Amino acid sequence: MATIKPFRGCRYVPAAVGNLSSVICPPYDMIGPELKTELQQRSPYNAVHLEGGEQPDPVDPQAGYQQAAGLFQRWLADGVIRQDDAASFYLMRHAYDFGGRRYQHLGLFADVLVEDYDAGSVLPHEFTREPSVLDRVALLDTCQAQFSPILSLYRDSEGNLQRVFEQIIAEPPDATAATPAGGNAEFWRIADDATQASIIDTFAGRAVFLADGHHRYEAALRYRHSRPDAEQSDALAASNYVMMSLVEFDDPGLLLLPYHRVAGGMSAEQLEAVRTRMGEYFDSRPLNPDITPAAAVSDVARVGENDHCFAVFWADAAPTIHTLRSDIDWSSWGQLAVSEAWVLQERVLAPVLGDALAQHIDYSPDHEAIVQQVNIGEQQAAILLKPFPLEPFRQIVSAGNRLPPKSTFFYPKLPTGLVINQLSGSI
Secondary structure: OOOEEOEOOEEEOHHHHOOHHHOOEOOHHHOOHHHHHHHHHHOOOOOHHHHOOOOOOOOOHHHHHHHHHHHHHHHHHHOOEEEOOOOEEEEEEEEEEEOOEEEEEEEEEEEEEOOOHHHOOEEOOOOOOHHHHHHHHHHHHHHOEEOOOEEEEEOOOOOHHHHHHHHHHOOOOOEEEEOOOOOEEEEEEEOOHHHHHHHHHHHOOOOEEEEEOHHHHHHHHHHHHOOOHHHHOOOOEHHHEEEEEEEEOOOOOOEEEOOEEEEOOOOHHHHHHHHHHHHHHEEEEEOOOOOOHHHHHHHHHHHHHHOOEEEEEEOOOOOEEEEEOOOOOHHHHOHHHHOHHHHHHHHHHHHHHHHHHHHHEEEEOOHHHHHHHHHOOOOOEEEEOOOOOHHHHHHHHHOOOOOOOOOOEEEOOOOEOOOEEEOOOEO
16 A cells, blocks of 8 residues: 655745745646746745746747756755755645635645556546646656645544644644635644654555646656666655645545536537437526526535536526436446536537547636636536535545546645655655
């Protein structure tokens, strides 16, 4: 099962960078061009200068990787970033507001041994896109450092780690920062041997579930396999590990939000065929034409509490809400059919669109944005889903299955820049 280790993290020196809030950023896949520019202007030391954005430079991506590598080494040499002198775990308490409520979750930052999925120690739930993996491989290879943590989940039903964490957070944090999610992160370094041993023992025999960061994990796997054989067999070689923030499945501050679908570019015949297929599997009724996207999402969550349910905002018709027909035994389709996303893809969209599915369907967690795209005529339909249920998620992934693309949106995204994982030398 998963092998976790403390590591010598590299952290910003407050005296050199000022307010830590000015130097952290979201993970790369949440950083578009405008946000990237804003973060770069916020501080010359913002982690975005290392992490990059969602799209590498289309003209000369290697120049961006080289620039990040040069900056990282210069910041180490100039004392902007300092590597801790002893291997440590790190604990983050992330507090944030969502939907008018205050949440907080705990994440343990640790090095996790990078292994092939067949080993069963690290369990994926989605497939990756090759260009994104290659981008992250190039960044690792050039910088020999991992700038952003991967979010993974673990199960600790006995609450062993929670008791350890409560003792840690009773002390003042080593660092605090406002986060890109509009919240606040507190950060503790865990360096004493007894606590580290307790943490390692708790993870013995347990797998971890990738939640957010599949492309970065597969990049780390390729990076490890590219190293010399002697290095790959060295249990303490930093290149054999990847930094994760490990969150317990039942942490009440971990939110699993829906990933919605938006459809466009279909012919009139394709659009009519999609409607027909929906009618074969789902009952529908109209929604108030003036309903807001947020209210529709709430209706879907309420109606879908015990049923498959989604809502559709059409460009050429009033919005509708759909529930699976009562005469359909969805369980006969297998475990994945617990998800509306799977039913939509396999029973409605793929049979109509075939290999052109990716050309017509896009994904977004932002229901307001995709409904607006429909309202202004850029897209033909916004399909609003409910969140993927967490316990079926655990069961399905444990069985070795992958979910449809963009089935989960774990919130909030982890901040980048609280600690960096250097991949040269030993952990």
